[in-house]
Amino acid sequence: MSRLTRFLAPTTVARAHCDIPCGIYDPHEAETAAKTVSKMVELINGLEGDDTAARNKFARCVKVKEEHAEKVKREVQIIWSDYFKPEHLETYPDLHDKVWKLLKLAGKNKQNVDAEAASQLEASVKEFSEIFWATKK
Amino acid sequence: MSRLTRFLAPTTVARAHCDIPCGIYDPHEAETAAKTVSKMVELINGLEGDDTAARNKFARCVKVKEEHAEKVKREVQIIWSDYFKPEHLETYPDLHDKVWKLLKLAGKNKQNVDAEAASQLEASVKEFSEIFWATKK
Amino acid sequence: MSRLTRFLAPTTVARAHCDIPCGIYDPHEAETAAKTVSKMVELINGLEGDDTAARNKFARCVKVKEEHAEKVKREVQIIWSDYFKPEHLETYPDLHDKVWKLLKLAGKNKQNVDAEAASQLEASVKEFSEIFWATKK
Amino acid sequence: MSRLTRFLAPTTVARAHCDIPCGIYDPHEAETAAKTVSKMVELINGLEGDDTAARNKFARCVKVKEEHAEKVKREVQIIWSDYFKPEHLETYPDLHDKVWKLLKLAGKNKQNVDAEAASQLEASVKEFSEIFWATKK
Amino acid sequence: MSRLTRFLAPTTVARAHCDIPCGIYDPHEAETAAKTVSKMVELINGLEGDDTAARNKFARCVKVKEEHAEKVKREVQIIWSDYFKPEHLETYPDLHDKVWKLLKLAGKNKQNVDAEAASQLEASVKEFSEIFWATKK
Amino acid sequence: MSRLTRFLAPTTVARAHCDIPCGIYDPHEAETAAKTVSKMVELINGLEGDDTAARNKFARCVKVKEEHAEKVKREVQIIWSDYFKPEHLETYPDLHDKVWKLLKLAGKNKQNVDAEAASQLEASVKEFSEIFWATKK
Numbered sequence: 143m144s145r146l147t148r149f150l151a152p153t154t155v156a157r158a159h160c161d162i163p164c165g166i167y168d169p170h171e172a173e174t175a176a177k178t179v180s181k182m183v184e185l186i187n188g189l190e191g192d193d194t195a196a197r198n199k200f201a202r203c204v205k206v207k208e209e210h211a212e213k214v215k216r217e218v219q220i221i222w223s224d225y226f227k228p229e230h231l232e233t234y235p236d237l238h239d240k241v242w243k244l245l246k247l248a249g250k251n252k253q254n255v256d257a258e259a260a261s262q263l264e265a266s267v268k269e270f271s272e273i274f275w276a277t278k279k
Numbered sequence: 280m281s282r283l284t285r286f287l288a289p290t291t292v293a294r295a296h297c298d299i300p301c302g303i304y305d306p307h308e309a310e311t312a313a314k315t316v317s318k319m320v321e322l323i324n325g326l327e328g329d330d331t332a333a334r335n336k337f338a339r340c341v342k343v344k345e346e347h348a349e350k351v352k353r354e355v356q357i358i359w360s361d362y363f364k365p366e367h368l369e370t371y372p373d374l375h376d377k378v379w380k381l382l383k384l385a386g387k388n389k390q391n392v393d394a395e396a397a398s399q400l401e402a403s404v405k406e407f408s409e410i411f412w413a414t415k416k
Numbered sequence: 417m418s419r420l421t422r423f424l425a426p427t428t429v430a431r432a433h434c435d436i437p438c439g440i441y442d443p444h445e446a447e448t449a450a451k452t453v454s455k456m457v458e459l460i461n462g463l464e465g466d467d468t469a470a471r472n473k474f475a476r477c478v479k480v481k482e483e484h485a486e487k488v489k490r491e492v493q494i495i496w497s498d499y500f501k502p503e504h505l506e507t508y509p510d511l512h513d514k515v516w517k518l519l520k521l522a523g524k525n526k527q528n529v530d531a532e533a534a535s536q537l538e539a540s541v542k543e544f545s546e547i548f549w550a551t552k553k
Numbered sequence: 554m555s556r557l558t559r560f561l562a563p564t565t566v567a568r569a570h571c572d573i574p575c576g577i578y579d580p581h582e583a584e585t586a587a588k589t590v591s592k593m594v595e596l597i598n599g600l601e602g603d604d605t606a607a608r609n610k611f612a613r614c615v616k617v618k619e620e621h622a623e624k625v626k627r628e629v630q631i632i633w634s635d636y637f638k639p640e641h642l643e644t645y646p647d648l649h650d651k652v653w654k655l656l657k658l659a660g661k662n663k664q665n666v667d668a669e670a671a672s673q674l675e676a677s678v679k680e681f682s683e684i685f686w687a688t689k690k
Numbered sequence: 691m692s693r694l695t696r697f698l699a700p701t702t703v704a705r706a707h708c709d710i711p712c713g714i715y716d717p718h719e720a721e722t723a724a725k726t727v728s729k730m731v732e733l734i735n736g737l738e739g740d741d742t743a744a745r746n747k748f749a750r751c752v753k754v755k756e757e758h759a760e761k762v763k764r765e766v767q768i769i770w771s772d773y774f775k776p777e778h779l780e781t782y783p784d785l786h787d788k789v790w791k792l793l794k795l796a797g798k799n800k801q802n803v804d805a806e807a808a809s810q811l812e813a814s815v816k817e818f819s820e821i822f823w824a825t826k827k
Numbered sequence: 828m829s830r831l832t833r834f835l836a837p838t839t840v841a842r843a844h845c846d847i848p849c850g851i852y853d854p855h856e857a858e859t860a861a862k863t864v865s866k867m868v869e870l871i872n873g874l875e876g877d878d879t880a881a882r883n884k885f886a887r888c889v890k891v892k893e894e895h896a897e898k899v900k901r902e903v904q905i906i907w908s909d910y911f912k913p914e915h916l917e918t919y920p921d922l923h924d925k926v927w928k929l930l931k932l933a934g935k936n937k938q939n940v941d942a943e944a945a946s947q948l949e950a951s952v953k954e955f956s957e958i959f960w961a962t963k964k
Contacts, residue, residue: 712891714862718859722851722855722856725851726851733847750847
């Protein structure tokens, strides 16, 4: 993020994430996690050879892919169930279904090493994030 | 559970819970967790005095209430997102909304010490469980 | 579980699991975890090929096998140490040794991909569960 | 964050956080965690009365404060030890000491309910974040 | 530990703890955890006043007491189930029962703030540790 | 550790580790964790064949190596940030840099299966431990 952009960004925006509730919600972690899934798929597909070093890296990348696909699920579920209110659903009547499909897509990314599925996951989280921010305007 | 009932119960029923997917799903843990939330509310409300022993127990019960309300959320989310398929939604078109409200109710049980809310949570998990088992018939 | 059986089962049975103690004990999770270990062994042994998809699945199944063998250990240890009382040991004088061997068997299932060991683990947990329920009658 | 600002922000910036290394680093989580610590201090200090509801909230806020102060420590340590290279230290020769003091400050926030210390923690994390982003230019 | 003693101690002694098995066992963590439980009881009993600072510290000490009593249980269970072999039981036929009582004592320390129980836990872990080291001679 | 040495060792030495602060610090866990990393590298390099058993063991050893390299990082960071005071830094002015390099070395051990790097990690943790104990004299 450029310095300019970061200075433009207000730092007092409220976010919610801990069910206190504390009002500090932010889909940023879910977006980073989705990017990490993509990166892991890229690293796994770029592995060459089958020696110990390659296998060590493969095992680690699968683990990180798994954890970050899970993180996508958790972060999105938290915002969906804790932040969104009935009035938001009137504006976004298919929010439930979008979330449901997003979670399924995260599961698909656990089960496969699939650049296309990872890309779709990034896009779905981005869309979810945009809906979130639109309700904050 | 009586011994009779337990012997009647088939032990080969498949359940799913780990996103492999392994086909081993079971809402039993969510039900136990909801009961635990209720039990904690009962224990907290039954506490007498304000000495160290009472405060130690209070702190521990709040912690267990928190963890088990969270467990309800996680277990239900897993079955909802991993097990349920589009064809189930045709039969239960309000499943998404039921799950959403159930998760909110779990959050409410974290935020309060409320026997009524705990009882509603048990009922909601039971209803979710019944829908699950109905789709397995 | 059939609907009939489930309606026959009393829902007010107390179980214990959290060291509060809350009186909510239930070996059900240990049984599900043992079944999951078996399922993982079956999935691993059924894997064909050695491409990225197969290796991704292998790594994930080993992880789930590990976690659920650990879960068997934890759940059984909790019931053994928290629920069982000296009077139960009079009726089941070899309970300690059964638990010790069961935990060792869970370790063996971590260390190997062995359908026979997995089957023995399921049987051991089932036996432990039956002892538990017999003391509740 | 305003929509305008968000659209200005490039979305392809690489961040690192998992020791693969994956190149996906981002101090955003540490900043959010520090804000959460502040928010908890504010909520705790705003509590009135001493009934069960107030005590439930107190216990939960302390727990979240603890976890997020710990998260600050972990996130900052990861970026410090995994991302920063010897050449960065030439430009920021007191980085080690800043990090050390920041971690101590996070510990102080666990040990106290202190709005001033929470505010200092937010400022320290912000400064750390600015150093991080300056090295990415 | 004095510098002299530490230099006398051989550093190549094998210990086991991870079910690989890796042969790296060591009851040291259980002993430290038991000492921590004692320390928490001491800190809790030494608390004065009932202001926010005292309550923050109380909540944190209960949490640490809980976690370290749990750590005692886990560390002892691991060594008991993974390290000890049938031949050790011939020499220590009451090992199972000692472990069972030790785990119950750890549970008692969770449920209470009791210096006497904490002292007993330390002694029990020390005795378990001595049995362990005696089998290594 | 020989029985003699263990009896010579005073058992009342204070250690600190939990940010209460409780005064119970001890680099022992970090040392054990570093040894475990070495042992995993040895086990991985000693693996023969490429069947399911070997792959199961490989996956498990990589996981334990990862977790214990992470444990080294966490334990060392805790002592560094919570125990060491400004006066210690006067005596050990390069402590910050030693810790920073130690954490990087732990990361290197995650990323590789490298006996030399594992040996260096053991030596670095031993040196850190010696500094710690020297400040306790």
